[in-house]
Amino acid sequence: MKTIKVSLQYSLNSITTPLVSNLIRKFNVEVNILHANISLNKIGTLIADITGNDQDIQDALDYIENQDGIRYKLFNKKLIWQEEDCVHCGACTAVCPSNALTMNKDTWCLEFSKEKCLVCGLCAKACPLNVMSLQA
Ligand code: SF4
Ligand code: SF4
Known part of the structure; x- marks a missing residue:
């Protein structure tokens, strides 16, 4: 499968x-x-x-x-999140159309749901630190 x-x-x-x-x-x-x-x-x-x-x-x-x-x-690409370099600013959550990116309300850390990701790349453009990228 x-x-x-x-x-x-x-x-x-x-x-x-x-x-x-x-x-x-x-x-x-x-x-x-x-x-x-x-x-x-x-x-x-x-x-x-x-x-x-x-x-x-x-x-x-x-x-x-x-x-x-x-x-x-x-979709032949997938989203790569360099989590260790993320500063959890939340800018990417504002542009994500599928709620694949959300802020944890307790920890205020970014959470990524791979299953919901549409591989649209909008977060990669929005991230000020370029820690999101689309890769084949
Ligand atoms: S915009 Fe970039 S630095 Fe900010 S939370 Fe998203 S991935 Fe992390
Ligand atoms: S690639 Fe698109 S759908 Fe996937 S996390 Fe980024 S903004 Fe959301």
Whole structure:
């Protein structure tokens, strides 16, 4: 079993495709939606983790590729936090869209939830000490 992180791009009028439920039903994969910005008559984005065995994941990706108006992009990078150099200023939490970065209210130290991270890189731009970075 492995987990991949994908960004799905929906073109105009393509969101009526029941993509996520079809992936789960047809390919025996788990789909964990991390972020979705989708509404009728607009282009949309959905970011999700897909978990399954290698073949099922590949079949699921091939299925997405064949859907009219829907494209996917794999996240090949991951966020690296050099925790020992972090001064816990909290600047990165203000830009994180998924609450993957939060301040612990008791210790006032930064906490990072890898599972919630969308690998968007906004925190890396916001960090004044460059202790956040995206790496392949
Ligand atoms: S912005 Fe940088 S230094 Fe500040 S809490 Fe975030 S990672 Fe740490
Ligand atoms: S890359 Fe940084 S800002 Fe983006 S979701 Fe992950 S932790 Fe949050």
